[in-house]
Amino acid sequence: MWLWFHRLGSPPSFYPFAGRLAVILAVPGVLLLLHGLYGALLSAPADYQQGEGYRIIFVHVPAAWLSLFVYSGMAVAAVIALIWRMKVAEVFIVDAAWLGAGFTAVALATGMLWGKPMWGTYWVWDARLTSELILLFLYLGVLALDQALHDERQAARACSLLALVGAINVPIVHYSVEWWNTLHQGPTVSKFDSPSMDSRMLWPLLEMALATSLLFGTIVLVRMRASLLWRERHSRWVREMLRN
Amino acid sequence: MRALMAHVQREWQRYWGRRGDVIQAPLIFCLVCILFPLGGVPSPDHLARYAPAVIWAASLIACVFGLETLYRQELSEGWVDAMLLAPLPLPLVLLVKSLMHWLFTGLPVALLAWPLGKALYFPDAALQLLILSLLLGTPVLVLLGGIGAGLTAGMGRGGLLMSLLLIPMYVPVLIFGAGVGVAAHDGLPATAQLYLLACMLLAAIVLAPWASAAALKISAESS
Amino acid sequence: MQEFIEMGGYARYVWPSYGLFLLMLLGSWGTAIHRGRQIRRRIAQLDNANNS
Numbered sequence: 001m002w003l004w005f006h007r008l009g010s011p012p013s014f015y016p017f018a019g020r021l022a023v024i025l026a027v028p029g030v031l032l033l034l035h036g037l038y039g040a041l042l043s044a045p046a047d048y049q050q051g052e053g054y055r056i057i058f059v060h061v062p063a064a065w066l067s068l069f070v071y072s073g074m075a076v077a078a079v080i081a082l083i084w085r086m087k088v089a090e091v092f093i094v095d096a097a098w099l100g101a102g103f104t105a106v107a108l109a110t111g112m113l114w115g116k117p118m119w120g121t122y123w124v125w126d127a128r129l130t131s132e133l134i135l136l137f138l139y140l141g142v143l144a145l146d147q148a149l150h151d152e153r154q155a156a157r158a159c160s161l162l163a164l165v166g167a168i169n170v171p172i173v174h175y176s177v178e179w180w181n182t183l184h185q186g187p188t189v190s191k192f193d194s195p196s197m198d199s200r201m202l203w204p205l206l207e208m209a210l211a212t213s214l215l216f217g218t219i220v221l222v223r224m225r226a227s228l229l230w231r232e233r234h235s236r237w238v239r240e241m242l243r244n
Numbered sequence: 245m246r247a248l249m250a251h252v253q254r255e256w257q258r259y260w261g262r263r264g265d266v267i268q269a270p271l272i273f274c275l276v277c278i279l280f281p282l283g284g285v286p287s288p289d290h291l292a293r294y295a296p297a298v299i300w301a302a303s304l305i306a307c308v309f310g311l312e313t314l315y316r317q318e319l320s321e322g323w324v325d326a327m328l329l330a331p332l333p334l335p336l337v338l339l340v341k342s343l344m345h346w347l348f349t350g351l352p353v354a355l356l357a358w359p360l361g362k363a364l365y366f367p368d369a370a371l372q373l374l375i376l377s378l379l380l381g382t383p384v385l386v387l388l389g390g391i392g393a394g395l396t397a398g399m400g401r402g403g404l405l406m407s408l409l410l411i412p413m414y415v416p417v418l419i420f421g422a423g424v425g426v427a428a429h430d431g432l433p434a435t436a437q438l439y440l441l442a443c444m445l446l447a448a449i450v451l452a453p454w455a456s457a458a459a460l461k462i463s464a465e466s467s
Numbered sequence: 468m469q470e471f472i473e474m475g476g477y478a479r480y481v482w483p484s485y486g487l488f489l490l491m492l493l494g495s496w497g498t499a500i501h502r503g504r505q506i507r508r509r510i511a512q513l514d515n516a517n518n519s
Contacts, residue, residue, distance in 0.1 A: 033492075041485075042471075052475035059488035082458070099495055106491045110484040117480050137412040145395060148405050157462045158395050162409065165391055165455055169413050176416035180423065212492070219496045226503035233510045242511055 009086040011228045012237040022221040029214030032207050039204030047201075056114040058205055062212040064107035064128075067135060068170075070100035070216065074142075075167030078160040088224070090156035091231065093163055094146045095223040099216055101139035108132055127181035131174045138166045152231055247331050248340070255344045262317070263348065269310030270352035276302035277360045288365035295364040296374055296425025300418050303353045303382060308410055310349035311389040312403040314341070315460070319397055324464050335453035338460070342387050342453070350382030370428035373438070377424035380441040381417045387452035388413055394459030417444060 008014050040058035047054040074093050081089040111129055112122040123129070142159050149155035232238050259266060280298045281291055291298075318324060327337050357378055361371040392410040396402030420437045427434040474481045 037485075046475060051477060053477035053480060055474070055477075055481050056484040059484050063488060063491075102491045102495055106487050109487050113480045113484045117477055134412050134415055137408070141409040141412065144405055144408055148396070148399060148402075154398075154462060154465060157465075158459070161391075161455065161459055161462060162395060166413070168451075169416075172416045173412070176419045180419045183423070215492055215496070219492075219499050222496070222499040222503060226499065226506045229503070229510060230506045233513065238510065239514060242507060242514065 009084070009088050011087055011232050011235075014088050015225055015228060015237075015241075018221040018225050022218045022225075025214045025221070026218040029211050029218055032211035033215065036204050036207035036211050039200075040208060044201045044204050045198065050118060053114070053117045056110055058208050060107060060110040060114055061205060062209040063103045063110060064132065065209055066212055066216055067100055067104040067107050067132065069213070070096050070103060071135065071138070071163075071167060071170060074100065074163045078164040078167070081156065081160040082164070087156075087228070087231065090153075090160065091224050091227045092220065093156065093159050094142070095227055096220050097139050097142045097146070097159070097163070098223070099220055101136060101143060103212075103216075104132060104136040104139055108136065125181070127174075127178040130181070131177045134173050134177070135170065138170070142166070248336070251330075251332060251337065252340055252344075255340055259344050259348050262313075265313060266310065266345075266348040267352070269306045269349040270356055272309050273302050273306035273353045274356060274360065276305055277364070281364070291364040292366050292429065295361060295366040296422040296429065298364065299357050299361060299374065299378070299425070300381075300422040303350075303357070303378060304385065304411065304414050304418060306353055307349065307382060307385040307389060307414075308407045309403075310345070311386070311393045311406060311410070314345055314390065314393040315397045324397075324460060328461070328464070334457040334460070338390055338456045339387075339449065339453040342390050342456075343383070346383045346386040350378075350386055353382060354378040366425070367429065370425060373428040373434050374425040377421045377434075377438065377441060380438065380445050381421040384417050384441070384444050384448045385414060387448040387456075388417075390452060390456035391459050394456045394463060397460060397463040417441070420444070 008017060036058070040055055044055070044058075046052050074096050077089040077092045077096070080086050081093065108129065111132070115124060115126075115129075116122050142162055145162055146155045146159050149158055229238055277298055280294065284290060284294075315324070327334060330337065354375055357375050358371065361374060362368075366374065389406075389410055392406045392413075393402075395409065396406045399405070420440050423437045424434040424441070427437065472478060
Protein backbone atom coordinates (compact mmCIF):
# COMPACT_ATOMS: atom_id res chain seq x y z
CA MET A 1 0.00 0.00 0.00
CA TRP A 2 2.69 2.44 1.03
CA LEU A 3 4.84 1.47 -1.90
CA TRP A 4 1.94 1.90 -4.29
CA PHE A 5 1.21 5.32 -2.84
CA HIS A 6 4.84 6.26 -3.14
CA ARG A 7 5.15 5.14 -6.73
CA LEU A 8 2.04 7.06 -7.75
CA GLY A 9 3.54 10.14 -6.23
CA SER A 10 6.20 10.25 -8.90
CA PRO A 11 5.09 12.12 -12.01
CA PRO A 12 6.24 9.58 -14.68
CA SER A 13 4.04 6.84 -13.25
CA PHE A 14 1.23 9.15 -12.19
CA TYR A 15 0.84 10.62 -15.68
CA PRO A 16 -0.44 7.50 -17.50
CA PHE A 17 -2.35 6.37 -14.41
CA ALA A 18 -4.16 9.72 -14.26
CA GLY A 19 -5.07 9.42 -17.92
CA ARG A 20 -6.67 6.02 -17.39
CA LEU A 21 -8.38 7.09 -14.17
CA ALA A 22 -9.82 10.18 -15.85
CA VAL A 23 -11.58 7.98 -18.41
CA ILE A 24 -12.72 5.51 -15.75
CA LEU A 25 -14.32 8.36 -13.81
CA ALA A 26 -15.69 10.18 -16.85
CA VAL A 27 -17.87 7.33 -18.16
CA PRO A 28 -20.02 6.79 -15.05
CA GLY A 29 -19.84 10.54 -14.38
CA VAL A 30 -21.47 11.47 -17.68
CA LEU A 31 -24.02 8.65 -17.50
CA LEU A 32 -25.00 9.57 -13.95
CA LEU A 33 -25.17 13.24 -14.90
CA LEU A 34 -27.57 12.52 -17.74
CA HIS A 35 -29.74 10.25 -15.65
CA GLY A 36 -29.61 12.73 -12.77
CA LEU A 37 -30.65 15.58 -15.05
CA TYR A 38 -33.55 13.51 -16.35
CA GLY A 39 -34.63 12.80 -12.80
CA ALA A 40 -34.13 16.38 -11.66
CA LEU A 41 -36.01 18.01 -14.51
CA LEU A 42 -38.65 15.45 -15.40
CA SER A 43 -39.35 12.61 -13.05
CA ALA A 44 -39.15 14.42 -9.72
CA PRO A 45 -42.53 15.90 -8.78
CA ALA A 46 -42.96 19.62 -8.20
CA ASP A 47 -42.56 20.77 -4.62
CA TYR A 48 -45.86 21.55 -2.95
CA GLN A 49 -44.52 24.85 -1.58
CA GLN A 50 -41.93 25.98 -4.09
CA GLY A 51 -43.48 24.58 -7.26
CA GLU A 52 -41.03 23.96 -10.09
CA GLY A 53 -38.59 26.54 -8.76
CA TYR A 54 -37.11 24.12 -6.29
CA ARG A 55 -35.45 22.24 -9.19
CA ILE A 56 -32.58 24.70 -8.87
CA ILE A 57 -31.64 22.74 -5.74
CA PHE A 58 -30.46 19.84 -7.94
CA VAL A 59 -27.59 21.90 -9.31
CA HIS A 60 -27.15 24.26 -6.36
CA VAL A 61 -26.57 21.61 -3.72
CA PRO A 62 -23.97 19.59 -5.70
CA ALA A 63 -22.05 22.79 -6.49
CA ALA A 64 -22.14 23.99 -2.89
CA TRP A 65 -21.20 20.53 -1.65
CA LEU A 66 -18.28 20.30 -4.07
CA SER A 67 -17.08 23.79 -3.11
CA LEU A 68 -16.51 22.57 0.46
CA PHE A 69 -15.35 19.10 -0.53
CA VAL A 70 -12.70 20.48 -2.90
CA TYR A 71 -11.31 22.76 -0.21
CA SER A 72 -10.96 19.89 2.24
CA GLY A 73 -9.29 17.86 -0.50
CA MET A 74 -6.87 20.73 -1.01
CA ALA A 75 -6.10 20.77 2.71
CA VAL A 76 -5.26 17.04 2.69
CA ALA A 77 -3.08 17.54 -0.39
CA ALA A 78 -1.43 20.52 1.32
CA VAL A 79 -0.36 18.36 4.26
CA ILE A 80 1.07 15.75 1.89
CA ALA A 81 2.79 18.44 -0.18
CA LEU A 82 4.35 20.16 2.83
CA ILE A 83 5.54 17.01 4.60
CA TRP A 84 6.60 14.75 1.72
CA ARG A 85 7.08 17.42 -0.93
CA MET A 86 5.11 15.28 -3.33
CA LYS A 87 4.81 16.95 -6.72
CA VAL A 88 1.49 15.37 -7.55
CA ALA A 89 -0.07 16.83 -4.40
CA GLU A 90 1.45 20.24 -5.11
CA VAL A 91 -0.05 20.30 -8.58
CA PHE A 92 -3.42 19.13 -7.26
CA ILE A 93 -3.81 22.13 -4.96
CA VAL A 94 -3.74 24.81 -7.63
CA ASP A 95 -5.67 22.81 -10.23
CA ALA A 96 -8.36 21.92 -7.71
CA ALA A 97 -8.52 25.55 -6.60
CA TRP A 98 -9.56 26.61 -10.11
CA LEU A 99 -12.42 24.14 -10.10
CA GLY A 100 -13.31 24.87 -6.49
CA ALA A 101 -13.61 28.55 -7.29
CA GLY A 102 -15.85 27.64 -10.23
CA PHE A 103 -18.12 25.48 -8.08
CA THR A 104 -18.28 28.20 -5.45
CA ALA A 105 -19.24 30.80 -8.04
CA VAL A 106 -21.92 28.48 -9.46
CA ALA A 107 -23.24 27.73 -5.98
CA LEU A 108 -23.50 31.45 -5.28
CA ALA A 109 -25.15 32.26 -8.61
CA THR A 110 -27.68 29.44 -8.39
CA GLY A 111 -28.34 30.30 -4.75
CA MET A 112 -29.16 33.83 -5.84
CA LEU A 113 -31.38 32.60 -8.69
CA TRP A 114 -33.22 30.43 -6.19
CA GLY A 115 -33.45 33.27 -3.69
CA LYS A 116 -35.13 35.72 -6.08
CA PRO A 117 -38.42 33.81 -6.42
CA MET A 118 -38.30 32.26 -2.93
CA TRP A 119 -37.09 35.13 -0.79
CA GLY A 120 -38.07 37.92 -3.17
CA THR A 121 -34.51 39.16 -3.51
CA TYR A 122 -31.31 37.93 -5.11
CA TRP A 123 -29.21 38.46 -2.04
CA VAL A 124 -29.92 38.07 1.63
CA TRP A 125 -27.23 38.08 4.29
CA ASP A 126 -27.93 34.47 5.00
CA ALA A 127 -25.26 32.53 6.85
CA ARG A 128 -24.66 30.00 4.11
CA LEU A 129 -24.58 32.50 1.25
CA THR A 130 -22.23 34.78 3.17
CA SER A 131 -19.76 32.10 4.15
CA GLU A 132 -19.86 30.78 0.58
CA LEU A 133 -18.90 34.27 -0.59
CA ILE A 134 -15.95 34.34 1.79
CA LEU A 135 -14.97 30.86 0.62
CA LEU A 136 -14.86 32.23 -2.92
CA PHE A 137 -12.35 34.85 -1.78
CA LEU A 138 -10.27 32.18 -0.06
CA TYR A 139 -10.11 30.27 -3.36
CA LEU A 140 -9.25 33.43 -5.28
CA GLY A 141 -6.48 34.13 -2.77
CA VAL A 142 -4.85 30.76 -3.49
CA LEU A 143 -5.10 31.38 -7.23
CA ALA A 144 -3.72 34.92 -6.95
CA LEU A 145 -0.80 33.74 -4.86
CA ASP A 146 -0.02 31.06 -7.42
CA GLN A 147 -0.11 33.61 -10.23
CA ALA A 148 2.09 36.06 -8.37
CA LEU A 149 4.99 33.71 -7.65
CA HIS A 150 7.07 32.91 -10.69
CA ASP A 151 9.06 30.04 -9.26
CA GLU A 152 6.74 27.03 -9.68
CA ARG A 153 8.13 25.10 -6.77
CA GLN A 154 7.89 28.06 -4.44
CA ALA A 155 4.39 28.92 -5.66
CA ALA A 156 3.21 25.37 -4.98
CA ARG A 157 4.62 25.35 -1.46
CA ALA A 158 3.23 28.80 -0.66
CA CYS A 159 -0.20 27.76 -1.94
CA SER A 160 -0.06 24.58 0.16
CA LEU A 161 0.55 26.58 3.29
CA LEU A 162 -2.17 29.06 2.42
CA ALA A 163 -4.65 26.28 1.67
CA LEU A 164 -3.87 24.67 5.00
CA VAL A 165 -4.28 27.90 6.95
CA GLY A 166 -7.46 28.59 5.00
CA ALA A 167 -8.82 25.13 5.80
CA ILE A 168 -8.41 25.81 9.51
CA ASN A 169 -10.14 29.10 8.91
CA VAL A 170 -13.14 27.82 6.93
CA PRO A 171 -15.01 26.29 9.90
CA ILE A 172 -14.20 29.33 12.06
CA VAL A 173 -15.59 31.63 9.37
CA HIS A 174 -18.61 29.40 8.98
CA TYR A 175 -19.50 29.34 12.67
CA SER A 176 -18.82 33.01 13.21
CA VAL A 177 -21.03 33.93 10.27
CA GLU A 178 -23.72 31.59 11.56
CA TRP A 179 -23.55 33.17 15.00
CA TRP A 180 -23.69 36.65 13.48
CA ASN A 181 -26.61 35.57 11.32
CA THR A 182 -28.77 34.14 14.12
CA LEU A 183 -28.35 37.47 15.87
CA HIS A 184 -29.54 39.63 13.01
CA GLN A 185 -31.73 37.52 10.76
CA GLY A 186 -35.50 37.42 11.03
CA PRO A 187 -37.39 34.12 10.88
CA THR A 188 -38.10 34.30 7.12
CA VAL A 189 -35.39 31.89 6.10
CA SER A 190 -36.69 28.73 7.70
CA LYS A 191 -39.99 28.99 5.83
CA PHE A 192 -38.97 26.43 3.25
CA ASP A 193 -37.12 24.03 5.48
CA SER A 194 -38.69 20.75 4.53
CA PRO A 195 -38.41 18.12 7.24
CA SER A 196 -37.81 15.18 4.91
CA MET A 197 -37.40 14.77 1.19
CA ASP A 198 -39.42 12.60 -1.08
CA SER A 199 -37.28 9.77 -2.42
CA ARG A 200 -38.11 10.80 -6.01
CA MET A 201 -36.42 14.11 -5.14
CA LEU A 202 -33.62 12.66 -3.04
CA TRP A 203 -32.34 10.19 -5.64
CA PRO A 204 -31.73 12.68 -8.45
CA LEU A 205 -30.02 14.94 -5.91
CA LEU A 206 -27.66 12.19 -4.80
CA GLU A 207 -27.04 11.20 -8.42
CA MET A 208 -26.22 14.75 -9.38
CA ALA A 209 -23.89 15.12 -6.40
CA LEU A 210 -22.07 11.88 -7.22
CA ALA A 211 -21.88 12.74 -10.94
CA THR A 212 -20.43 16.16 -10.13
CA SER A 213 -17.84 14.61 -7.84
CA LEU A 214 -16.83 12.06 -10.50
CA LEU A 215 -16.57 14.75 -13.16
CA PHE A 216 -14.58 16.93 -10.80
CA GLY A 217 -12.17 13.98 -10.52
CA THR A 218 -11.95 13.67 -14.29
CA ILE A 219 -11.38 17.36 -14.93
CA VAL A 220 -8.86 17.80 -12.14
CA LEU A 221 -6.89 14.80 -13.43
CA VAL A 222 -6.83 16.23 -16.95
CA ARG A 223 -5.63 19.56 -15.58
CA MET A 224 -3.04 17.89 -13.37
CA ARG A 225 -1.62 15.96 -16.31
CA ALA A 226 -1.08 19.19 -18.19
CA SER A 227 0.42 20.94 -15.16
CA LEU A 228 2.76 18.02 -14.48
CA LEU A 229 3.98 18.03 -18.07
CA TRP A 230 4.81 21.70 -17.83
CA ARG A 231 6.43 21.40 -14.40
CA GLU A 232 8.55 18.48 -15.61
CA ARG A 233 9.25 19.88 -19.07
CA HIS A 234 13.00 19.63 -18.60
CA SER A 235 12.99 16.03 -17.41
CA ARG A 236 13.74 13.10 -19.61
CA TRP A 237 10.46 11.21 -19.31
CA VAL A 238 8.50 14.12 -20.75
CA ARG A 239 10.91 14.51 -23.63
CA GLU A 240 10.85 10.83 -24.49
CA MET A 241 7.11 10.57 -24.21
CA LEU A 242 6.43 13.56 -26.46
CA ARG A 243 8.94 12.46 -29.04
CA ASN A 244 7.08 9.19 -29.61
CA MET B 245 16.33 33.51 28.24
CA ARG B 246 19.06 36.10 28.02
CA ALA B 247 19.14 35.67 24.26
CA LEU B 248 15.40 36.29 24.22
CA MET B 249 15.73 39.47 26.24
CA ALA B 250 18.48 40.72 23.99
CA HIS B 251 16.32 39.93 21.00
CA VAL B 252 13.35 41.81 22.47
CA GLN B 253 15.58 44.78 23.11
CA ARG B 254 16.96 44.75 19.55
CA GLU B 255 13.48 44.54 18.09
CA TRP B 256 12.38 47.45 20.26
CA GLN B 257 15.25 49.53 18.95
CA ARG B 258 14.47 48.60 15.35
CA TYR B 259 10.87 49.68 15.70
CA TRP B 260 11.72 52.80 17.68
CA GLY B 261 14.19 53.72 14.97
CA ARG B 262 11.54 53.71 12.27
CA ARG B 263 8.62 54.97 14.30
CA GLY B 264 7.90 57.60 11.68
CA ASP B 265 7.39 54.84 9.13
CA VAL B 266 5.29 52.57 11.31
CA ILE B 267 2.98 55.31 12.57
CA GLN B 268 1.37 55.56 9.12
CA ALA B 269 -0.99 52.68 9.91
CA PRO B 270 -2.76 54.45 12.80
CA LEU B 271 -3.08 57.53 10.62
CA ILE B 272 -4.80 55.47 7.93
CA PHE B 273 -7.14 54.22 10.65
CA CYS B 274 -8.14 57.80 11.52
CA LEU B 275 -8.66 58.72 7.89
CA VAL B 276 -10.86 55.73 7.10
CA CYS B 277 -12.98 56.46 10.19
CA ILE B 278 -13.43 60.05 9.03
CA LEU B 279 -14.61 58.94 5.59
CA PHE B 280 -17.79 57.34 6.91
CA PRO B 281 -19.47 60.42 8.40
CA LEU B 282 -18.43 62.36 5.32
CA GLY B 283 -19.85 59.72 3.00
CA GLY B 284 -23.08 59.20 4.92
CA VAL B 285 -25.53 60.92 7.20
CA PRO B 286 -23.63 62.54 10.12
CA SER B 287 -26.52 62.25 12.54
CA PRO B 288 -25.76 60.78 15.99
CA ASP B 289 -28.02 57.75 15.81
CA HIS B 290 -26.84 56.69 12.35
CA LEU B 291 -23.20 57.05 13.28
CA ALA B 292 -23.51 55.39 16.68
CA ARG B 293 -25.31 52.42 15.09
CA TYR B 294 -22.48 51.85 12.66
CA ALA B 295 -19.56 52.97 14.81
CA PRO B 296 -18.46 49.40 15.74
CA ALA B 297 -18.44 48.34 12.10
CA VAL B 298 -16.62 51.51 11.02
CA ILE B 299 -13.98 51.29 13.72
CA TRP B 300 -13.37 47.60 13.18
CA ALA B 301 -13.28 47.81 9.39
CA ALA B 302 -10.90 50.76 9.62
CA SER B 303 -8.59 48.97 12.04
CA LEU B 304 -8.59 45.93 9.73
CA ILE B 305 -7.54 48.07 6.79
CA ALA B 306 -4.96 49.92 8.87
CA CYS B 307 -3.54 46.62 10.05
CA VAL B 308 -3.16 45.29 6.52
CA PHE B 309 -1.43 48.51 5.47
CA GLY B 310 0.88 48.36 8.44
CA LEU B 311 1.85 44.75 7.78
CA GLU B 312 3.54 45.76 4.59
CA THR B 313 6.43 47.06 6.67
CA LEU B 314 6.67 43.85 8.72
CA TYR B 315 9.40 42.17 6.67
CA ARG B 316 10.21 44.68 3.96
CA GLN B 317 13.37 46.14 5.46
CA GLU B 318 14.27 42.83 7.11
CA LEU B 319 14.51 41.04 3.78
CA SER B 320 16.76 43.65 2.22
CA GLU B 321 19.05 43.54 5.25
CA GLY B 322 19.39 39.76 5.22
CA TRP B 323 17.67 39.64 8.59
CA VAL B 324 15.72 36.49 7.69
CA ASP B 325 18.86 34.50 6.91
CA ALA B 326 20.43 35.74 10.11
CA MET B 327 17.39 34.66 12.10
CA LEU B 328 17.36 31.21 10.51
CA LEU B 329 20.85 30.74 11.96
CA ALA B 330 20.09 32.44 15.27
CA PRO B 331 20.02 30.40 18.51
CA LEU B 332 16.35 31.25 19.07
CA PRO B 333 13.67 29.20 17.30
CA LEU B 334 12.17 31.12 14.38
CA PRO B 335 8.53 30.96 15.62
CA LEU B 336 9.60 32.59 18.88
CA VAL B 337 11.51 35.28 17.00
CA LEU B 338 8.42 35.97 14.91
CA LEU B 339 6.15 36.03 17.97
CA VAL B 340 8.34 38.72 19.52
CA LYS B 341 8.34 40.58 16.23
CA SER B 342 4.56 40.42 15.89
CA LEU B 343 3.99 41.68 19.41
CA MET B 344 6.43 44.52 18.84
CA HIS B 345 4.70 45.35 15.60
CA TRP B 346 1.37 45.38 17.44
CA LEU B 347 2.79 47.73 20.06
CA PHE B 348 3.55 50.26 17.34
CA THR B 349 0.49 49.73 15.09
CA GLY B 350 -2.31 47.92 16.95
CA LEU B 351 -2.05 49.64 20.30
CA PRO B 352 -2.20 53.18 18.82
CA VAL B 353 -5.27 52.12 16.84
CA ALA B 354 -6.98 50.88 20.01
CA LEU B 355 -6.12 54.14 21.79
CA LEU B 356 -7.23 56.32 18.88
CA ALA B 357 -10.55 54.51 18.88
CA TRP B 358 -11.42 56.48 22.03
CA PRO B 359 -11.59 59.98 20.45
CA LEU B 360 -12.90 58.59 17.17
CA GLY B 361 -15.62 56.63 18.92
CA LYS B 362 -16.65 59.80 20.70
CA ALA B 363 -16.68 61.65 17.40
CA LEU B 364 -19.01 58.95 16.05
CA TYR B 365 -21.30 59.55 19.07
CA PHE B 366 -20.73 56.06 20.43
CA PRO B 367 -21.87 55.88 24.09
CA ASP B 368 -19.07 55.90 26.69
CA ALA B 369 -19.82 52.66 28.49
CA ALA B 370 -20.04 50.76 25.22
CA LEU B 371 -16.92 52.46 23.93
CA GLN B 372 -14.87 51.02 26.77
CA LEU B 373 -15.94 47.51 25.77
CA LEU B 374 -15.28 48.25 22.11
CA ILE B 375 -11.74 49.32 22.97
CA LEU B 376 -11.29 46.17 25.02
CA SER B 377 -12.35 44.21 21.94
CA LEU B 378 -9.75 46.08 19.89
CA LEU B 379 -7.07 45.34 22.47
CA LEU B 380 -7.91 41.64 22.25
CA GLY B 381 -8.56 41.52 18.50
CA THR B 382 -5.83 43.61 16.89
CA PRO B 383 -3.01 41.32 18.09
CA VAL B 384 -4.86 38.46 16.36
CA LEU B 385 -4.86 40.53 13.17
CA VAL B 386 -1.12 41.12 13.43
CA LEU B 387 -0.33 37.49 14.26
CA LEU B 388 -2.42 36.15 11.37
CA GLY B 389 -1.01 38.90 9.20
CA GLY B 390 2.47 37.52 9.77
CA ILE B 391 1.45 34.50 7.68
CA GLY B 392 0.30 36.63 4.77
CA ALA B 393 3.29 38.93 5.04
CA GLY B 394 5.59 35.90 5.09
CA LEU B 395 4.01 34.38 2.00
CA THR B 396 4.31 37.60 0.01
CA ALA B 397 7.65 38.67 1.49
CA GLY B 398 9.78 37.99 -1.57
CA MET B 399 7.62 39.96 -3.97
CA GLY B 400 8.27 43.53 -4.95
CA ARG B 401 4.70 44.65 -4.53
CA GLY B 402 3.16 42.08 -2.26
CA GLY B 403 0.92 44.49 -0.38
CA LEU B 404 -2.12 44.24 -2.61
CA LEU B 405 -1.97 40.46 -2.77
CA MET B 406 -1.45 40.30 0.98
CA SER B 407 -4.68 42.23 1.61
CA LEU B 408 -6.51 39.85 -0.70
CA LEU B 409 -5.21 36.87 1.25
CA LEU B 410 -5.71 38.33 4.70
CA ILE B 411 -9.03 40.15 4.71
CA PRO B 412 -11.16 36.97 4.26
CA MET B 413 -9.28 35.43 7.16
CA TYR B 414 -10.02 38.45 9.33
CA VAL B 415 -13.78 38.02 9.00
CA PRO B 416 -14.31 36.09 12.28
CA VAL B 417 -12.30 38.67 14.26
CA LEU B 418 -14.36 41.45 12.72
CA ILE B 419 -17.64 39.68 13.47
CA PHE B 420 -16.86 39.10 17.13
CA GLY B 421 -14.98 42.37 17.64
CA ALA B 422 -17.68 44.54 16.15
CA GLY B 423 -20.23 42.24 17.79
CA VAL B 424 -18.93 43.40 21.16
CA GLY B 425 -19.65 47.00 20.17
CA VAL B 426 -23.10 46.23 18.77
CA ALA B 427 -24.13 44.25 21.85
CA ALA B 428 -22.79 46.93 24.20
CA HIS B 429 -24.58 49.65 22.26
CA ASP B 430 -27.86 47.75 22.59
CA GLY B 431 -27.26 47.22 26.30
CA LEU B 432 -26.76 43.47 25.90
CA PRO B 433 -23.99 41.48 27.60
CA ALA B 434 -20.87 41.15 25.44
CA THR B 435 -18.90 38.69 27.57
CA ALA B 436 -19.37 35.78 25.16
CA GLN B 437 -17.82 37.72 22.28
CA LEU B 438 -14.97 38.94 24.47
CA TYR B 439 -14.21 35.39 25.61
CA LEU B 440 -14.25 34.20 22.00
CA LEU B 441 -11.83 36.97 21.04
CA ALA B 442 -9.58 35.99 23.93
CA CYS B 443 -9.72 32.37 22.70
CA MET B 444 -8.74 33.48 19.21
CA LEU B 445 -5.89 35.49 20.66
CA LEU B 446 -4.54 32.50 22.59
CA ALA B 447 -4.91 30.21 19.59
CA ALA B 448 -3.18 32.78 17.37
CA ILE B 449 -0.29 33.20 19.82
CA VAL B 450 0.25 29.45 19.91
CA LEU B 451 -0.30 28.59 16.24
CA ALA B 452 0.29 31.61 14.01
CA PRO B 453 4.06 32.00 14.63
CA TRP B 454 4.64 28.44 13.35
CA ALA B 455 2.72 29.13 10.17
CA SER B 456 4.51 32.47 9.74
CA ALA B 457 7.86 30.75 10.16
CA ALA B 458 6.92 28.15 7.53
CA ALA B 459 5.74 30.92 5.19
CA LEU B 460 8.90 32.94 5.63
CA LYS B 461 11.05 29.88 5.01
CA ILE B 462 9.20 29.18 1.78
CA SER B 463 9.73 32.77 0.66
CA ALA B 464 13.40 32.69 1.59
CA GLU B 465 14.02 29.39 -0.20
CA SER B 466 14.49 30.62 -3.72
CA SER B 467 14.86 34.37 -3.44
CA MET C 468 -43.34 20.46 -23.90
CA GLN C 469 -44.37 24.08 -23.55
CA GLU C 470 -45.20 23.35 -19.94
CA PHE C 471 -41.79 21.83 -19.39
CA ILE C 472 -39.99 24.89 -20.74
CA GLU C 473 -42.10 27.26 -18.66
CA MET C 474 -41.23 25.43 -15.42
CA GLY C 475 -44.38 26.61 -13.72
CA GLY C 476 -43.37 30.22 -14.24
CA TYR C 477 -39.91 29.71 -12.80
CA ALA C 478 -38.17 29.34 -16.18
CA ARG C 479 -36.27 32.61 -15.69
CA TYR C 480 -34.56 31.16 -12.65
CA VAL C 481 -34.38 27.42 -13.35
CA TRP C 482 -32.84 27.43 -16.83
CA PRO C 483 -30.03 29.93 -16.12
CA SER C 484 -29.11 27.84 -13.05
CA TYR C 485 -28.82 24.64 -15.07
CA GLY C 486 -27.07 26.55 -17.84
CA LEU C 487 -24.44 27.98 -15.51
CA PHE C 488 -23.88 24.64 -13.85
CA LEU C 489 -23.38 22.78 -17.12
CA LEU C 490 -21.36 25.63 -18.59
CA MET C 491 -18.99 25.49 -15.63
CA LEU C 492 -18.61 21.69 -15.83
CA LEU C 493 -18.22 21.40 -19.59
CA GLY C 494 -16.27 24.65 -19.89
CA SER C 495 -13.69 23.66 -17.33
CA TRP C 496 -13.42 20.23 -18.93
CA GLY C 497 -12.89 21.78 -22.35
CA THR C 498 -10.32 24.30 -21.16
CA ALA C 499 -8.49 21.56 -19.28
CA ILE C 500 -8.13 19.50 -22.46
CA HIS C 501 -7.21 22.56 -24.49
CA ARG C 502 -4.59 23.56 -21.94
CA GLY C 503 -3.07 20.07 -22.11
CA ARG C 504 -2.73 20.31 -25.88
CA GLN C 505 -1.27 23.79 -25.68
CA ILE C 506 1.32 22.72 -23.14
CA ARG C 507 2.35 19.72 -25.25
CA ARG C 508 2.81 22.03 -28.22
CA ARG C 509 4.84 24.53 -26.20
CA ILE C 510 7.13 21.80 -24.88
CA ALA C 511 7.59 20.45 -28.40
CA GLN C 512 8.58 23.94 -29.55
CA LEU C 513 11.05 24.27 -26.69
CA ASP C 514 12.46 20.88 -27.64
CA ASN C 515 12.90 21.87 -31.26
CA ALA C 516 14.52 25.15 -30.30
CA ASN C 517 17.01 23.27 -28.14
CA ASN C 518 17.86 20.70 -30.79
CA SER C 519 18.38 23.05 -33.69
